[in-house]
């Protein structure tokens with residue numbers, strides 16, 4: 001494996017020494033580009049009670065391309081599909097090499113606190129959300145209790 | 152023969168046929184990197200370039216971004232940036248076609264990125280870095296601008312190709328990558344093997360150090376304890392277990408200065424008072440630490456209680472919330488702990504009381520001073536009144552004098568010349584005269600008078 005760019009080493013060190021509150025990202029020992037992420041649901045959101053597992057991978061061209069991030073814990077959210085893929089502009093067209101792992105993880109946490117059913121990835125969920133928001137929020141809360149780890 | 156471990160460590164090599172490229176981004180900086188770092192590689196700028204939107208990146212970082220799917224946009228604010236690489240042959244041809252006539256200055260659109268102010272590269276070039284051969288043993292530290300010179304001309308750990316001829320037939324060149332310190336001052340190939348001075352095994356110059364310390368069975372060193380000789384590679388291991396090796400008492404940290412052979416240690420420890428005290432003192436240390444913690448917690452809570460008592464008196468409201476907090480804390484703790492806390496609270500109160508007693512005398516002194524001050528203020532008021540009365544009297548006297556003067560004026564200027572100039576009446580006279588000569592201009596009137 002090619003040696004790890006200094007920037008990735010620096011970012012990893014900082015994630016460990018100065019972690020983002022409510023988010024834990026640990027690189028695999030045998031692949032330092034692959035991170036296990038634990039993310040607490042933001043308070044006063046239906047995901048509040050849970051801790052969600054994600055995987056994050058830094059492709060060879062990082063930071064010229066965005067990291068690949070995916071939810072491993074099942075989650076009921078209009079911008080996250082059944083496979084855990086996330087619809088977030090900074091992960092796709094709006095990526096910039098000035099962004100970092102920590103800013104991406106913070107954006108995802110913010111997305112949990114502010115679902116956007118008008119720009120959906122999971123169509124059915126988004127439909128539910130638009131039809132009856134309070135019911136959808138209730139479902140999201142149930143799923144959190146059922147699938148996510150307790151805080 | 153296996154390659155020397157120190158040589159395998161990564162570092163800087165100079166190889167013919169390849170341009171000696173140095174990865175500036177692998178440099179280790181001595182000081183923390185809080186400022187002047189590129190938003191893309193997050194390291195101090197290397198050839199900083201500025202965009203027309205005012206942002207600065209390394210030249211190579213921003214150009215890599217331009218070639219990536221992100222394209223020619225500023226990574227910080229996404230504003231579009233125009234740039235055409237000068238070295239790009241195709242681009243040059245296109246330019247030539249579009250501007251055939253003006254050969255000297257081809258009319259190209261100006262680039263939106265250009266070198267940043269020189270001071271920025273000066274500062275980043277002055278940052279202190281470690282040698283790239285640190286892992287091979289070079290301790291050099293210097294400004295970033297000088298690292299290339301150091302690596303190419305000075306550093307003994309930079310590897311070069313060995314250009315010496317080998318003894319073999321037909322004659323050939325060695326070409327082995329070798330650290331400069333093994334090549335310098337030698338006319339022959341340092342890879343020529345020779346017998347070890349101790350064991351006779353065939354070794355080469357670059358391998359010598361490793362052979363002596365890690366391999367040779369005959370390179371002997373005395374154990375500092377038993378004075379027997381062991382191969383250098385194993386003497387450290389032996390010393391760790393040698394009965395005669397001199398050790399300090401484990402209780403040295405709390406004051407025992409006994410030193411002696413390891414075999415005598417158990418005997419010493421039987422009589423060593425420090426050794427017996429150590430577990431107790433360690434335990435005490437732990438307890439003190441815990442106590443310190445709970446004391447600081449309690450004193451912060453006590454402050455809240457005292458606050459709420461004081462404020463409760465004033466507002467009659469109190470602070471139920473903070474009191475709840477306090478009681479919930481003690482609820483978690485065992486009964487014995489809370490008794491201890493109670494005793495501690497009493498002590499704290501006692502302390503506050505004694506503090507108060509200590510302050511009391513100065514409070515009464517302050518009160519006495521306060522009284523004195525109010526007495527002085529009253530006196531002062533009296534004096535003021537007196538003074539006002541005097542002033543009023545004076546005013547009435549002045550008016551009377553003026554009246555008298557006015558009365559006399561029609562009879563001639565006699566009185567005026569008889570009066571002393573500086574006295575009050577004379578001033579009054581001047582004023583009245585000036586007001587009379589106002590028609591001719593007051594300045595003229597004044598200069599006449601003086």
Ligand SMILES: [Zn+2]
Nearest residue numbers: 189192209212
């Ligand atoms: Zn850079």
Ligand SMILES: [Zn+2]
Nearest residue numbers: 204206225228
């Ligand atoms: Zn910009």
Ligand SMILES: [Zn+2]
Nearest residue numbers: 282289291306
């Ligand atoms: Zn060096």
Ligand SMILES: [Zn+2]
Nearest residue numbers: 313325340342
């Ligand atoms: Zn050689």
Ligand SMILES: [Zn+2]
Nearest residue numbers: 347349350367
């Ligand atoms: Zn030997």
Ligand SMILES: [Zn+2]
Nearest residue numbers: 374376377393
């Ligand atoms: Zn020994």
Ligand SMILES: [Zn+2]
Nearest residue numbers: 400407409423
């Ligand atoms: Zn002792």
